């Protein structure tokens with residue numbers, strides 16, 4: 001144990017000039033993320049800890065850290081803001097955490113495009129981008145705290161996805177620069193389809209040091225709450241709005257009762273028993289919105305223009321923030337992530353599960369179509385029951401991206417991405433980057 | 449005959465101060481449009497003439513003209529630039545042509561929205577709008593000459609429809625102001641869903657004097673020609689690009705050989721026998737484009753950034769400009785307008801008709817999905833054969849918006865729009881506005 005400590009001390013010594021954290025409470029904090037949304041991951045990951053946290057300020061320091069990790073064969077796990085939900089940045093095999101939050105420079109910002117360091121926070125970025133009329137295309141509901149690098153490495157969708165689809169759609173990431181975990185770390189750049197190697201890669205395929213991201217025109221986004229008597233009217237309204245090509249939108253989030261009752265701060269606008277839509281719509285299209293809402297017998301209870309929004313954005317009640325609010329009222333609630341593909345399937349699940357699985361839909365574009373994705377809330381009892389619920393969905397044609405597992409493959413992707421695995425063999429032949437997260441990779445494969 | 453002339457002289461006298469055209473060659477020119485794309489309409493409409501053309505400068509003059517027409521029970525047909533293809537502004541029952549081209553003021557122009565007079569030319573408008581970073585959402589390939597009022601009254605789709613859908617999509621027209629053809633002409637304003645009453649109304653439901661239109665963010669649009677060995681590769685590429693939510697686009701136009709051979713000015717980029725795609729893509733997404741083109745074995749033969757485009761835009765080879773170029777090489781060619789809905793149906797028609805119907809696709813959004821619309825070129829022989837071709841398409845599940853008929857209903861809409869008819873009864877009870885174009889309306893209905 002003492003030797004061990006000494007070894008770490010030796011490593012720390014070699015990193016002189018780079019910020020290092022060794023205090024155990026801090027290390028504990030920086031070793032974990034929002035994995036606790038899942039009672040299953042909670043049990044599996046709660047005791048995982050890094051040995052050391054480093055906070056480089058630039059790419060040169062990253063290279064130095066990578067070299068040292070390779071030399072000592074020490075695992076390295078990159079961390080942005082640590083808001084992931086699947087333990088993406090929890091070090092399974094201890095080692096070093098590389099915290100990117102000091103790498104927060106915007107290199108350049110032009111109409112349509114920007115180059116940033118990975119630790120730039122999304123909301124902070126948007127504030128600057130909006131000054132020239134642009135903003136991020138897609139951002140998660142953790143937008144205020146999450147980093148751009150962390151979103152690319154561990155996220156997938158968010159506000160804006162109703163227009164631009166998932167992060168992994170061609171065009172949504174222009175170029176990345178990364179440092180390899182090799183004997184002599186190299187800096188390489190990926191563009192075109194190659195960028196897919198790092199998207200949702202959980203930091204297993206290189207340490208991103210720069211990103212070139214396409215931007216979206218910044219609209220003044222009005223925020224609206226619309227309530228409905230029937231859940232299926234709300235769901236159909238969500239689909240119709242998402243299919244309305246003449247209405248520019250950023251968020252179409254639909255909640256079955258009793259979910260609205262969990263939104264404590266919004267109770268004035270959410271009469272008990274009603275189902276609701278939380279929306280972000282271009283101010284220029286509000287007249288058209290009113291006609292559409294009337295068609296679906298919705299009632300607007302809240303409508304604020306961009307300039308009138310003072311406090312929290314409705315975004316912070318949507319996407320996985322819904323789960324956050326629900327769990328703060330009832331910690332037995334957890335969630336699933338589902339592609340229903342059709343509203344018929346949504347309705348079937350709504351009827352079938354009753355109170356046990358309460359439906360929360362986010363509409364997004366997938367393959368050119370607007371589809372309802374579920375982040376439905378599940379009243380958790382046992383792991384066995386949770387798996388039964390997943391099985392029932394899949395047996396009935398829905399696709400579940402299981403948020404209760406920590407490998408890339410067991411979650412969204414389901415199958416092993418051989419290109420990513422091959423790429424990792426070049427970038428990280430010894431498997432030191434976030435080990436255990438890419439199940440398709442094994443050091444034995446090196447011999448093939 | 450003399451009495452007749454005297455009657456017109458009396459009318460002209462009452463319009464003192466308003467520009468009036470009585471010269472017969474000029475009247476002939478201003479009585480016709482691009483109806484001659486259809487050999488059938490050509491025979492039906494070629495002799496139609498107005499008695500008088502008036503060119504008001506403002507709404508007050510329009511009111512004066514309407515009042516006089518009502519008083520004398522004289523038909524009035526509104527005309528913008530007269531580029532319609534179905535004889536939209538050809539006066540079936542003679543009377544007065546109201547030419548809007550002097551009503552060309554932009555009332556205001558703000559980010560996201562503008563208010564214009566109907567005679568504003570689209571390209572001229574865009575030039576000003578781009579100075580503040582915005583542009584028209586949708587515009588036809590006659591963009592350089594056509595008026596905004598004429599597009600609303602007689603057009604339907606164009607560049608931009610791959611993002612914003614058809615003109616009639618909720619949100620694509622914010623508000624209109626119009627003058628009624630009643631004893632005491634009134635000025636009324638329509639907003640929300642009410643604007644549908646004038647969209648593609650052929651000027652039968654009021655004289656538009658002002659339009660409030662939503663704008664689109666102005667991107668620097670790169671223009672590209674991509675060639676393909678196989679037509680179906682080009683078609684599938686068009687669909688894949690249209691479904692790529694991470695690539696911002698304005699034009700996806702696909703042409704089977706020998707159509708590219710009709711584009712005389714583009715021959716350097718169009719090797720004989722190849723099929724081609726004419727594209728307008730955000731410059732920011734060109735890297736992603738290259739990967740997509742490679743996937744479909746396309747070859748880029750032309751790629752110009754916005755600033756490098758000096759001469760004609762590729763737009764002027766797309767939409768119905770394709771037909772224009774084809775007919776200038778071979779005047780026996782005419783065209784159809786088709787919703788194929790699926791690529792399987794495109795392929796079936798491609799195989800079935802061979803040289804007789806050569807496929808030209810324009811992708812656009814309809815109901816939230818990108819669909820291939822056909823403006824296929826037809827080697828014209830007889831009206832009977834043309835109808836057989838139409839019937840075959842419809843029997844096999846395609847929808848044809850017949851461009852060889854001159855009423856609203858026989859063309860795109862197929863069924864009588866009772867709301868439009870009802871609305872017309874209020875706005876134009878005597879049926880003086882462009883009589884004969886709305887077949888659902890008859891003066892007899894007045895008694896119901």
Ligand SMILES: Cc1cc2nc3c(=O)[nH]c(=O)nc-3n(C[C@H](O)[C@H](O)[C@H](O)COP(=O)(O)OP(=O)(O)OC[C@H]3O[C@@H](n4cnc5c(N)ncnc54)[C@H](O)[C@@H]3O)c2cc1C
Nearest residue numbers: 080081082083084140147150153154155156202203208319
């Ligand atoms: C309440 C709540 C709501 C959420 N809503 C959404 C949502 O709407 N959409 C969504 O997609 N996600 C959502 N998430 C998950 C998460 O917040 C986002 O994906 C967020 O963008 C992650 O950013 P981060 O900086 O916290 O990344 P982290 O959690 O720190 O890292 C995420 C992954 O990226 C890797 N990574 C980080 N930086 C780099 C780098 N420089 N190089 C290589 N790899 C790197 C890490 O190793 C890790 O595997 C939500 C989470 C919570 C708790």
Ligand SMILES: Cc1cc2nc3c(=O)[nH]c(=O)nc-3n(C[C@H](O)[C@H](O)[C@H](O)COP(=O)(O)OP(=O)(O)OC[C@H]3O[C@@H](n4cnc5c(N)ncnc54)[C@H](O)[C@@H]3O)c2cc1C
Nearest residue numbers: 528529530531532588595598601602603604650651656767
């Ligand atoms: C080569 C070619 C290509 C074309 N490409 C396209 C295309 O891509 N997409 C498309 O949609 N169309 C296309 N068209 C048809 C036509 O050019 C467009 O629809 C154009 O926008 C019509 O505008 P205009 O000013 O010429 O209208 P006009 O032809 O003058 O008028 C069109 C109709 O609108 C009515 N109207 C005009 N002004 C008013 C008013 N103030 N109040 C009430 N009614 C009014 C007229 O009565 C008439 O019925 C094409 C035509 C040609 C010849």
